[in-house]
Amino acid sequence: DADVTQTPRNRITKTGKRIMLECSQTKGHDRMYWYRQDPGLGLRLIYYSFDVKDINKGEISDGYSVSRQAQAKFSLSLESAIPNQTALYFCATGTPGGRELFFGEGSRLTVL
Amino acid sequence: GENVEQHPSTLSVQEGDSAVIKCTYSDSASNYFPWYKQELGKGPQLIIDIRSNVGEKKDQRIAVTLNKTAKHFSLHITETQPEDSAVYFCAAPISGGGADGLTFGKGTHLIIQP
Numbered sequence: 001d002a003d004v005t006q007t008p009r010n011r012i013t014k015t016g017k018r019i020m021l022e023c024s025q026t027k028g029h030d031r032m033y034w035y036r037q038d039p040g041l042g043l044r045l046i047y048y049s050f051d052v053k054d055i056n057k058g059e060i061s062d063g064y065s066v067s068r069q070a071q072a073k074f075s076l077s078l079e080s081a082i083p084n085q086t087a088l089y090f091c092a093t094g095t096p097g098g099r100e101l102f103f104g105e106g107s108r109l110t111v112l
Numbered sequence: 113g114e115n116v117e118q119h120p121s122t123l124s125v126q127e128g129d130s131a132v133i134k135c136t137y138s139d140s141a142s143n144y145f146p147w148y149k150q151e152l153g154k155g156p157q158l159i160i161d162i163r164s165n166v167g168e169k170k171d172q173r174i175a176v177t178l179n180k181t182a183k184h185f186s187l188h189i190t191e192t193q194p195e196d197s198a199v200y201f202c203a204a205p206i207s208g209g210g211a212d213g214l215t216f217g218k219g220t221h222l223i224i225q226p
Binding site (some may be wrong): 004033034040041042043044045048056058059090091094099100101103104105106 | 113118126144146148153154155156157158161202206212213214215216217218219
């Protein structure tokens with residue numbers, strides 16, 4: 001089984017719909033991250049969390065929210081999806097100090 | 113915050129030749145520079161990293177060099193093989209020691225021609 005699991009792997013939705021992407025991990029890491037990948041733009045940080053009570057905005061947090069339900073679970077929500085949120089989303093965990101990130105296999109979201 | 117620039121965006125080399133990918137960073141306080149490899153349909157995976165107290169690090173066919181004065185670092189892959197075909201990302205800490213995550217370059221699509 002994968003150390004970092006993302007669900008769903010693929011999702012097509014319509015503008016205005018609420019979407020939740022879920023992430024769970026078995027690495028035992030406190031640090032968890034959500035990144036977005038777009039062609040030609042690399043990976044950009046949306047939100048990150050150091051523990052259940054800690055949530056921090058990243059570079060591109062507008063239009064997104066997150067919830068850290070437990071040490072092992074970190075979900076990303078789009079309250080009202082729009083087409084320019086069409087992208088590949090990655091959840092990652094980080095070693096103490098955040099030096100190494102372990103990524104899930106990604107969730108591809110298409111907003112029509 | 114840190115800004116990382118990566119070049120080229122696409123690199124095509126003959127199998128067996130060497131490949132070099134270059135990155136520059138903006139924050140002179142950055143002290144950790146990892147490289148990630150992303151294979152098709154998968155998430156990025158760390159392949160090598162370097163800390164600012166060394167100038168070069170090697171692991172079999174891959175090596176990373178760091179020039180702190182010029183604020184650039186490079187990935188070198190020798191004797192390229194088909195399995196080296198992937199997208200490669202350089203990265204640096206968003207701030208401080210990196211606990212709040214990494215900022216990534218835009219990626220290099222490396223194509224190994226048979």
